[in-house]
Amino acid sequence: MDLMIRPYERRDEKAWLECRVLSFLQTAYFDDVLQSKPHYDNPSIELVAESRGRIVGLIDVEGELTPGSICFRPEGLGGVIWNLAVHPEYQRQGVGKELLLAAESSAKDLSVTRFEAWTRDDPGTKAWYERSGFTEIYSYLHVYIDEADEAQGILSSTVDHLKVMRSFAHYTGTDRDDIRRRFRRVHECRLYEREL
Ligand SMILES: CC(C)(COP(=O)(O)OP(=O)(O)OC[C@H]1O[C@@H](n2cnc3c(N)ncnc32)[C@H](O)[C@@H]1OP(=O)(O)O)[C@@H](O)C(=O)NCCC(=O)NCCS
Structure with missing residues (x-):
């Protein structure tokens, strides 16, 4: 796939929202619909995956400045993956992996040493986190x-x-x-x- 991972720009907002809502449609987050892109109080990594001019994936990570201020575990500085989505037509083709790799390499700019991510019970998403080296540490x-x-x-x-x-x-x-x-x-x- 012709894929480019690049920083989110304001002109991406409509495509970003559409990609997210379509990605979530068949998941336990089907009704978690946003009408505008969130912005973050702390320093953040906001990336999109673009293929032939189309936004096909996105990731947002917010990095904390004080341990425990946004992360669940107050151990060192962490970053929270608030948004992660790959357009359904582009899933399981390595887009999520590329987004995560790019976010990880930007993480040093935020001085964070851990990523945290919340997700519900979708087996595919759980499989993706586990395959990507994440461990489940808590649930409610x-x-x-x-x-x-x-x-x-x-x-x-x-x-x-x-x-x-x-x-x-x-x-x-x-x-x-x-x-x-x-x-x-x-x-x-x-x-x-x-x-x-
Ligand atoms: C989870 C998600 C981001 C993964 O991105 P992706 O580009 O599809 O995944 P990758 O191509 O990087 O990795 C694929 C691997 O992840 C796992 N995986 C991803 N989706 C899966 C599914 N539906 N069923 C089973 N395994 C799945 C598998 O291990 C898969 O490898 P395989 O295809 O060789 O079996 C994407 O599927 C998605 O947007 N899902 C819906 C939205 C969502 O749940 N977002 C997270 C909310 S917190």
Whole structure:
């Protein structure tokens, strides 16, 4: 494939958003839709993969300036991969690998020694992180409380006449089976880490 990894530019924004939403469509992040590209408070690495003038992949890594300020593990300075996506027509052709390699070589500019990445339960994505040298170090549950029967007795409001219809929650307890029994949409959110 004719592939170029280069820094993100403002003119890429529409193609960046389209690539991300298409990439996520068949994953557990299918409804995590952005309408504008995020910007970061800390120094960042923002790269795109371009093939024949088309944006086919992207990676954003934010580097922390104080240990533990954005990373889960407060050990040395780390960088968080906030966005990683390869267009579905270009997946499994080495684009993700090239993006990660380029981000790693830029990581020394941020003085970070580790990358952290959060992902849900998509087997392909998990396989990619593990093949790329990442190790799962923590997980908890993402719980969507969407249906009236699920919300019954759980969602309430202190505002008169305001009824809460749905909610998104984090579950960090140990009875995961109970949570999975009670709610239909539950994801395991996993933290992967890799030393650089
Ligand atoms: C995860 C992702 C970034 C990987 O990028 P990629 O360019 O497709 O992957 P690469 O070509 O670098 O690596 C391919 C390897 O990763 C693993 N892999 C990637 N996708 C896979 C899938 N759907 N099923 C099984 N293994 C998969 C395999 O080990 C594969 O090697 P193989 O094809 O020889 O079996 C990309 O598939 C993607 O954008 N997925 C959807 C969005 C997403 O989940 N983003 C991360 C959110 S946190």
